[in-house]
Amino acid sequence: QHITLGGVGHLRIGSTPVTVSSLSSFPFITIFFSDRNATDVFKFSSKNVGDIAAICVGHCPKDGFTGRQPLVDADLVEQVACRVTYGIGPGWHLEYIDVKDETMSKSFRFQCDRWLAKNADDKQIIRELACANNDILDLKERTSYAIVTVTSDEKMPKQGECLDNSRGKKGRSKELMMENSSKKRRFAQNATDVFKFSSKNVGDIAAICVGHCPKDGRKFSPKPDSYWHVKEITVTETELGNQYIFNCNAKIPLRNKRDEYKVFECAKTIESFASRARSLVPVKYEVIIVTGFEKGSGTDANVSLTMYGSNGDSGKHALKQKMRNLFERGKTNRFYIETLDLGEMKKVRVEHDNSGLSPGWLLERVEVTNSATGVTTIFPCGKWLDKKRGDGETWRELYPVY
Known part of the structure; x- marks a missing residue:
């Protein structure tokens, strides 16, 4: 694929997000700086994923990724156009991404026109973009x-x-x-x-x-x-x-x-x-995590969340905030996750990696609000995610109450 990115970036292709551990299935590549208003072309080969419903694009500091993949001869072509926008530091304004599958002679456009920056817009540096040209299949073909x-x-x-x-x-x-x-x-x-x-x-x-x-x-x-x-x-x-x-x-x-x-x-x-995925649009979800009040309820471990809806799942998202102690006893933490519209919420999966001095965690509940519809779904828990307490599991699948 040819991609054009302004800043150090990575790209994931497919209807669900991909982690570094799944490099064998989807491309995950690192690309270096372009000038503003630039259109650069890179080539690389990857597994054919068929018609592309969505992509995930983001950036991080140089050398921030592992598992780099060199840009090699192309099966696919992607182009990213950067808007003429002035900015300082790593912030990046992405206008759109064009993906061309040279083998199948198909093109896909993913409109963005937003900042990927910690100090602009909604402060997100990763965005999932739905395919804008819903008629993916050329009717002349x-x-x-x-x-x-x-x-x-x-x-x-x-x-x-x-x-x-x-x-x-x-x-x-x-x-x-x-x-x-x-x-x-x-x-x-x-x-x-x-x-x-x-x-x-x-x-x-x-x-x-x-x-x-x-x-x-x-x-x-x-x-x-x-x-x-x-x-x-x-x-x-x-x-x-x-x-x-x-x-x-x-x-x-x-x-x-x-x-x-x-x-x-x-x-x-x-x-x-x-077919349904072609018409989905990105939605920002507000996620509220409430930790229990019992002694030792807080956790030092790294926590992640996966949301499941009638349209699919969000993929695993790490719940992090810079320079803040999270998931402390009796505290409420708020996060924002942008992903394709999940539809009606079915369940969430919360888990941690059992790291840190005190990894055990008493999770009281999770609340998820769709910012587009204003609908809030509550997922009660009231159980320990602890190797030494309860059933010894460090993950929970939670279902909503209405």
């Missing part, structure tokens, strides 16, 4: 579809082919021929058949047209009551994994003319996580 047909226990065609034509919000596909032959019988009673096609991307599929035509254009004389009784058709767009289900339960007449077809509207859409 071809994509692949898997069509699954379910035939009822009634009559089925002896000869010929069935036609499927998909109508989406972005257009309609060509006729997709689902072939039936003596060598490979299709559409048998109670049968489920799978067909795969390459076609232009029609976007979200609203309806399909299903008909019948003779094999190889040859005419035949069907009986008046000849038909194919189709029970259900499922169309899957394989790039993103979105499924469109059509409850047909209809008889498709066997005719020589192509204009005798039936139209079925989509009854149900199952959207994949990859």
Whole structure:
């Protein structure tokens, strides 16, 4: 990937944050200073992660990272444009990141237009950016579809082919021929058949047209009551994994003319996580940690938090504040974490590394507030995270109370 960064930075690609320990799965690289208003190009190879829903970009003091990866020949290209902004020290104003996958000829844009600085904006130096161009797949390009047909226990065609034509919000596909032959019988009673096609991307599929035509254009004389009784058709767009289900339960007449077809509207859409992630936006979460009042409740250990929602998880975030003693007995500590919108909060995982002179910790509760919606979710705990007390565990998964 080519990336352009102003300042020492690192980049993570994928729908979830990545730590240094997972270098084998995702790129984690260090890049050195650029001048303001500069566009610099770097190249490196990495594992193909498919369509990119989000990236995480940040910076730290020089030599602050471990596990550096040299910039090598490219499979992917990234460009980061820096706004003409004056600043002193390590602060960096990032305008946007363009990611180009040269192998797949796809481009992804991640808009930022914010500071990554300890003394500006919200004082965050790491940001997760969602893909701004939601139509990741170029509609001029071809994509692949898997069509699954379910035939009822009634009559089925002896000869010929069935036609499927998909109508989406972005257009309609060509006729997709689902072939039936003596060598490979299709559409048998109670049968489920799978067909795969390459076609232009029609976007979200609203309806399909299903008909019948003779094999190889040859005419035949069907009986008046000849038909194919189709029970259900499922169309899957394989790039993103979105499924469109059509409850047909209809008889498709066997005719020589192509204009005798039936139209079925989509009854149900199952959207994949990859598709949902494209529309997610960064949200700042306020996290409040309340430590218990019992003697020895505070901890000297390093604490981290992972939030889980209906849209995915935040990844593990270290809860740190410079020049402050945290998680002391009876105290409340406040943190801000920016990540992609997690949706409805499901649970949080709190853990510590059992370090320091007094690592044991009595966690009273965790409160998480979505700054975009103002919704606060409370996760009670009231248990020890201590190797020597309670059940000896140094982590807890907490669930909300409403």
